[in-house]
Amino acid sequence: MTTTPRQVHLAAHFPGVNNTTVWNDPLQRSQIDFAAFEHFASTAERGRFDYLFLAEGLRLREHKGRIHELDVVGRPNTLAVLAALAAVTHHIGLVGTLSATFNEPYELARQLATLDHLSNGRAGWNVVTSSDAFHGANFRRGGYLDHGDRYSRASEFVSVAKELWDSWSPDAVVADRASGRFLADDAIEPFAHHGPQFDVAGRFNVPRSPQRYPVIVQAGDSADGRDFAADHAEVIFSRHSVFEEAQQFYRDVKGRLAGRGRTEDSLKILPAVTFALGDTEAEAAERAREDALAQVGPKTAITVLEQVWGVDLSDRDPDGPLPEFDPDPEASITKGWAPRYPNAVQVARAWRARSEAEGLSIRELVIAVTGRQSFVGTPASVARELDRYVQERATDGFVIVGTTSPHGLDEFVERVIPELQERGVYRTEYEEGATLRRTLGLPEPTQIAEEVRRVG
Amino acid sequence: MTRRTTIAVALDGAGWHPAAWRDPSARPTELFSTGYWIDLARTAERAGVDFLTIEDALGLQSAAFGAADDRTDEVRGRLDALLIASFIAPTTTRIGLVPTVTTTHTEPFHVATGLQTLDFASRGRAGWRVQVSGAAHEARHFGRRTLAPLDLEAVRRGDSALLRELFDEARDAVEVVRRLWDGWEDDAIIRDAATARFVDRDKLHYADFEGAQFSVKGPSITPRSPQGQPLVTALAHQTIPYELAATSADLVFVTPHDDSQARSILDEVRNAELRVGRTGRPLSVLADVVVLLEATPELATAALERLDAEHGAPATSDALIFAGTPEALVERIGAWTDAGYDGVRLRPARLTRDLEQLAEWVLPAFDRADAPGATLRERLGFERPANRYAVEETAA
Ligand SMILES: Cc1cc2nc3c(=O)[nH]c(=O)nc-3n(C[C@H](O)[C@H](O)[C@H](O)COP(=O)(O)O)c2cc1C
Numbered sequence: 106m107t108t109t110p111r112q113v114h115l116a117a118h119f120p121g122v123n124n125t126t127v128w129n130d131p132l133q134r135s136q137i138d139f140a141a142f143e144h145f146a147s148t149a150e151r152g153r154f155d156y157l158f159l160a161e162g163l164r165l166r167e168h169k170g171r172i173h174e175l176d177v178v179g180r181p182n183t184l185a186v187l188a189a190l191a192a193v194t195h196h197i198g199l200v201g202t203l204s205a206t207f208n209e210p211y212e213l214a215r216q217l218a219t220l221d222h223l224s225n226g227r228a229g230w231n232v233v234t235s236s237d238a239f240h241g242a243n244f245r246r247g248g249y250l251d252h253g254d255r256y257s258r259a260s261e262f263v264s265v266a267k268e269l270w271d272s273w274s275p276d277a278v279v280a281d282r283a284s285g286r287f288l289a290d291d292a293i294e295p296f297a298h299h300g301p302q303f304d305v306a307g308r309f310n311v312p313r314s315p316q317r318y319p320v321i322v323q324a325g326d327s328a329d330g331r332d333f334a335a336d337h338a339e340v341i342f343s344r345h346s347v348f349e350e351a352q353q354f355y356r357d358v359k360g361r362l363a364g365r366g367r368t369e370d371s372l373k374i375l376p377a378v379t380f381a382l383g384d385t386e387a388e389a390a391e392r393a394r395e396d397a398l399a400q401v402g403p404k405t406a407i408t409v410l411e412q413v414w415g416v417d418l419s420d421r422d423p424d425g426p427l428p429e430f431d432p433d434p435e436a437s438i439t440k441g442w443a444p445r446y447p448n449a450v451q452v453a454r455a456w457r458a459r460s461e462a463e464g465l466s467i468r469e470l471v472i473a474v475t476g477r478q479s480f481v482g483t484p485a486s487v488a489r490e491l492d493r494y495v496q497e498r499a500t501d502g503f504v505i506v507g508t509t510s511p512h513g514l515d516e517f518v519e520r521v522i523p524e525l526q527e528r529g530v531y532r533t534e535y536e537e538g539a540t541l542r543r544t545l546g547l548p549e550p551t552q553i554a555e556e557v558r559r560v561g
Numbered sequence: 562m563t564r565r566t567t568i569a570v571a572l573d574g575a576g577w578h579p580a581a582w583r584d585p586s587a588r589p590t591e592l593f594s595t596g597y598w599i600d601l602a603r604t605a606e607r608a609g610v611d612f613l614t615i616e617d618a619l620g621l622q623s624a625a626f627g628a629a630d631d632r633t634d635e636v637r638g639r640l641d642a643l644l645i646a647s648f649i650a651p652t653t654t655r656i657g658l659v660p661t662v663t664t665t666h667t668e669p670f671h672v673a674t675g676l677q678t679l680d681f682a683s684r685g686r687a688g689w690r691v692q693v694s695g696a697a698h699e700a701r702h703f704g705r706r707t708l709a710p711l712d713l714e715a716v717r718r719g720d721s722a723l724l725r726e727l728f729d730e731a732r733d734a735v736e737v738v739r740r741l742w743d744g745w746e747d748d749a750i751i752r753d754a755a756t757a758r759f760v761d762r763d764k765l766h767y768a769d770f771e772g773a774q775f776s777v778k779g780p781s782i783t784p785r786s787p788q789g790q791p792l793v794t795a796l797a798h799q800t801i802p803y804e805l806a807a808t809s810a811d812l813v814f815v816t817p818h819d820d821s822q823a824r825s826i827l828d829e830v831r832n833a834e835l836r837v838g839r840t841g842r843p844l845s846v847l848a849d850v851v852v853l854l855e856a857t858p859e860l861a862t863a864a865l866e867r868l869d870a871e872h873g874a875p876a877t878s879d880a881l882i883f884a885g886t887p888e889a890l891v892e893r894i895g896a897w898t899d900a901g902y903d904g905v906r907l908r909p910a911r912l913t914r915d916l917e918q919l920a921e922w923v924l925p926a927f928d929r930a931d932a933p934g935a936t937l938r939e940r941l942g943f944e945r946p947a948n949r950y951a952v953e954e955t956a957a
Contacts, residue, residue: 128752128759129752129754137681137783137784138681139650139651139681139682139684143651162782163670163782164778164782165765165780165782171762172760172762172765172780174758174759174760174761174762175757175758175759176759177759178759178760179745179750179760179782179783179784180782180783181674181677181678181681181783182671182674182675182677182678182783184643184644184647184675185643185644185647185674185675185678185679185682186647186678186681186682188643188644188645188647188648189647189648189650189651189678189679189682191595191648192595192599192648192649192650192651192652193651207668207670208668208671209666209703209705211619211702211703212619212666212667212703215619215640215641216641216644218640219640219641219644219645220644222593222594222595222640223595223640223644223645223648225595242776242777242778243670243777243778243779244668244670244775244777245668245774245775247776273638277638278589278590278592278593278638280582280589280590282582282583282589285580285583285634285871286633286634287582287589287633287634287635287636287637288633288637289633290633292633292637293621293637303704304704305701305702305703305704306701306702306704307620307629307698307699307701307702308620308621308629310618310619310620310621310622310637310638310639311593311638311639311640311641312593312638402757403757404757405757
């Protein structure tokens with residue numbers, strides 16, 4: 106008996122503003138000129154990627170009270186650059202990270218509906234919830250939201266947005282010259298929502314878009330985050346790329362779906378992964394090592410250490426041993442990074458133990474613990490490994506993170522994609538006119554709202 | 562030497578006449594499709610139009626001033642103007658793109674980065690039409706503040722407290738947006754391998770803005786864009802908006818209905834500049850006019866009457882409604898530029914047809930030479946502004 110193997114879904118992560126992106130590589134170009142985005146998008150589309158993905162950070166990162174200088178920094182407004190990319194691409198999905206905390210539903214819903222119209226149904230929204238006062242300082246309300254309320258706001262936000270997206274009937278615009286009727290009767294259902302986060306009412310002003318809703322993506326990791334994903338998300342951008350851990354995460358999250366009347370296929374899980382390729386395994390390993398050294402220079406190694414220890418360690422030798430003292434659990438000298446080390450004392454002790462056991466210097470230790478080289482090998486072996494993850498339900502695919510902008514994806518597209526296609530687990534062509542939701546193999550949004558309209 | 566006449570075209574729905582969508586030339590089922598917008602932008606660009614404005618609002622269009630209506634016989638619904646402009650940007654090469662972005666309920670931080678990104682995507686052709694939202698129903702879409710219904714009499718007298726509050730906020734919004742645009746000096750990105758620094762933080766500057774409606778720390782997450790400061794524009798009809806334009810904008814749209822108004826409005830704009838102590842380049846002033854063009858005056862009048870009949874009443878507008886021949890419009894524009902105006906913003910009554918008429922019969926009457934690859938500022942003869950923070954340092 107032959108069965109079609111599970112298909113691999115791929116997203117292309119535009120190189121971020123962090124030390125994954127190696128800015129002193131000879132291939133590195135401007136990360137902000139539009140040409141960079143055009144090149145990256147056309148490469149991803151040539152590689153038949155499901156979607157292009159942009160992260161977001163709404164304030165420049167600070168370390169020890171000053172703006173962090175060591176990493177690539179400076180990025181565009183997510184919605185505006187995706188709208189521009191809609192004009193120069195034809196098939197690839199356009200997914201932006203946008204905060205549910207520092208936006209309001211009416212405005213963001215109309216921007217996302219607009220993006221969906223402009224791209225003929227290729228829009229996606231990665232709903233994030235960072236809510237601290239540091240980011241809040243750039244916005245009207247400041248740091249108004251308790252950390253504990255971040256997902257109740259996000260959940261209510263998405264519900265309100267869906268109400269807005271549903272409020273125009275699919276055939277609202279009749280534009281009948283003879284009768285002088287532009288809108289059908291009851292074309293626009295008024296909305297009214299009174300909840301703890303939003304108290305809004307009125308009428309939405311964007312007609313229903315091709316996908317009806319953008320594809321909803323989620324990237325939080327807490328229990329609340331996973332519940333939010335099970336309620337709303339169609340894709341999870343996950344952190345879990347180590348095989349067993351990924352399988353566990355996959356089971357956990359997919360296990361939450363049945364209770365909500367959702368099928369396993371209605372939510373795709375794609376972890377962020379990097380890669381290093383070579384003609385031989387040894388050559389690939391050597392390149393991974395070079396990348397890691399470029400990503401974790403001596404100053405970056407000290408910065409990472411300071412993030413855990415919470416104190417200035419600039420007098421330490423990056424090629425020397427880790428500090429012998431424990432971190433100050435209260436101290437925090439870094440702002441704008443996702444909280445990566447919630448239990449600093451424990452982390453520090455584990456790192457020290459490892460450095461002593463393996464004889465690692467500060468820099469070597471930081472490379473070992475922050476290294477992101479998830480897939481290292483020949484194009485064929487990397488493709489085989491990616492395929493295994495998907496067949497064995499550790500993931501439904503991957504968010505591929507290149508290390509240079511904008512050429513970081515070129516090699517993957519030229520060398521790994523053909524191997525995946527050869528294996529019969531990856532598309533060789535886009536389906537003409539497919540929406541992002543269809544490209545991802547996701548079901549259409551339920552018709553519940555439609556039925557409510559008819560009954561109501 | 563004669564001054565170059567600035568010619569802008571205002572895009573909105575099917576056109577500025579409420580019955581425009583019923584004209585045989587209209588494409589009313591395509592108003593939310595990309596092909597429609599690209600065709601309009603390319604037609605205007607080929608004709609040598611300097612820039613496009615795109616209307617927007619945080620609520621449905623309405624025939625009632627400052628309130629919602631339930632009409633189904635006029636165009637309702639709009640796509641987000643900044644995103645339409647961003648979409649048009651890579652499909653054009655010369656025309657300026659000036660979306661309307663509201664200051665009342667939006668986040669100045671997002672507004673700043675959005676316009677910077679439009680400037681990058683268009684390679685220096687971005688502008689901003691600043692607009693306030695005074696409508697109570699739009700405020701309810703956000704549920705964060707309650708706006709009293711606009712007192713029309715007070716608005717007419719020019720002493721509406723609400724208007725004052727909204728325009729003060731708009732002034733603050735433009736100020737913070739301009740600070741954010743300057744937050745990165747042009748050479749802030751250094752990629753200095755010797756010190757392992759990508760950026761020089763001494764060339765990054767906090768906005769540190771504190772105002773009545775918001776505080777914004779900064780800097781922008783987006784580096785300084787090609788024009789440094791995208792062109793800021795505003796439409797103004799009376800004292801409070803004239804003062805906003807004089808304080809905050811580079812260019813103002815006004816609505817004279819005849820020659821004597823043209824003179825008095827220009828005087829008011831210049832007086833507003835004096836009152837607010839404007840320094841540097843005076844405002845560029847463009848006259849707004851709704852245009853409907855046909856080969857003879859009779860045909861133009863008949864076309865307007867037909868639209869009015871379909872609408873059920875003569876169309877009204879804040880701007881002069883000009884229904885006539887292309888030659889007469891060229892003369893009309895000449896009269897304004899003779900009076901000291903920098904040019905016009907033409908609002909096509911029937912977008913598709915009148916834009917084509919403009920392209921074929923009106924634009925050729927004006928000198929449209931432009932340097933390839935020019936920014937919008939360069940095209941209109943504006944300098945690229947120095948960075949306020951870099952200037953401070955040099956002065957210190
Ligand atoms: C893989 C991954 C990528 C993320 N990317 C972003 C991002 O680009 N911008 C952002 O503001 N937050 C980002 N986040 C943060 C999360 O969206 C979320 O707001 C945060 O992790 C808090 O939620 P949690 O407690 O459920 O993890 C990311 C998180 C993960 C796991």
